[in-house]
């Protein structure tokens with residue numbers, strides 16, 4: 324099947340009470356690792372590209388790599404999503420350049436301005452049958468060039484979400500409930516206290532509407548131990564336990580973003596490979612080990628999020644039909660009706 328949007332993925336995920344894994348892609352091995360895991364688990368997937376990934380690998384390379392993954396896995400529903408689009412122009416360039424989903428992140432702007440910017444992206448995206456994720460509230464942490472200190476982060480205000488969704492027409496909403504970006508999420512003794520009360524309140528305001536959780540890597544300690552064992556350095560740090568993500572999925576979370584855990588799995592595998600094979604110099608050898616490690620990590624998340632075996636149930640509409648339905652107002656999310 325061609326690239327799909329997340330519209331039907333989220334509808335099915337809502338009915339089935341599970342969430343779709345959204346993994347960041349930066350090169351061929353990562354695209355292959357994620358989609359190989361998906362194929363084995365028969366799971367729909369969102370491959371997402373950040374501004375940093377586009378700067379590193381080039382937009383065209385990333386789109387062609389994802390198209391290659393589709394050609395190799397014709398039965399898998401795969402969406403190509405822009406992660407943290409900073410402005411209208413970046414979103415437009417991804418919509419024009421073959422993406423099926425974009426995020427506009429104007430969460431650092433005042434509420435009314437966030438609505439204005441998001442609405443503009445939504446109008447352009449929907450004309451092209453593309454879906455839009457927006458954000459309310461600000462996550463702490465580091466993701467590419469988005470850096471937010473803990474003091475500057477803020478939880479989503481549940482009283483704002485229904486108005487925001489209604490006025491912008493966005494298709495999914497990222498909220499801030501205490502997860503954070505990057506590897507250094509939580510120090511010892513400050514284990515995550517996700518604000519499930521904020522999540523519950525948000526879900527009540529927009530029942531049935533897909534909620535997105537960013538910064539949801541678990542930073543598995545076994546990867547950190549492996550990295551240290553084979554010569555790397557890592558300060559003590561903790562991520563969001565998988566059990567807390569699973570709990571959040573019970574309250575409307577339909578998309579879970581993972582990036583750091585892939586980086587850790589691949590780095591641990593490469594470091595191990597070099598120590599055990601000091602004479603190695605063929606990138607195929609150590610990247611193969613890294614790719615295999617990413618497959619195992621992704622598989623474990625698919626199973627935890629409950630989306631394994633769901634691929635065949637998704638029968639997505641072509642973008643042209645999506646655009647038509649949006650223009651007729653059929654797909655617009657109705658809030659509180």
Ligand SMILES: [Zn+2]
Nearest residue numbers: 466537538580
């Ligand atoms: Zn994010």
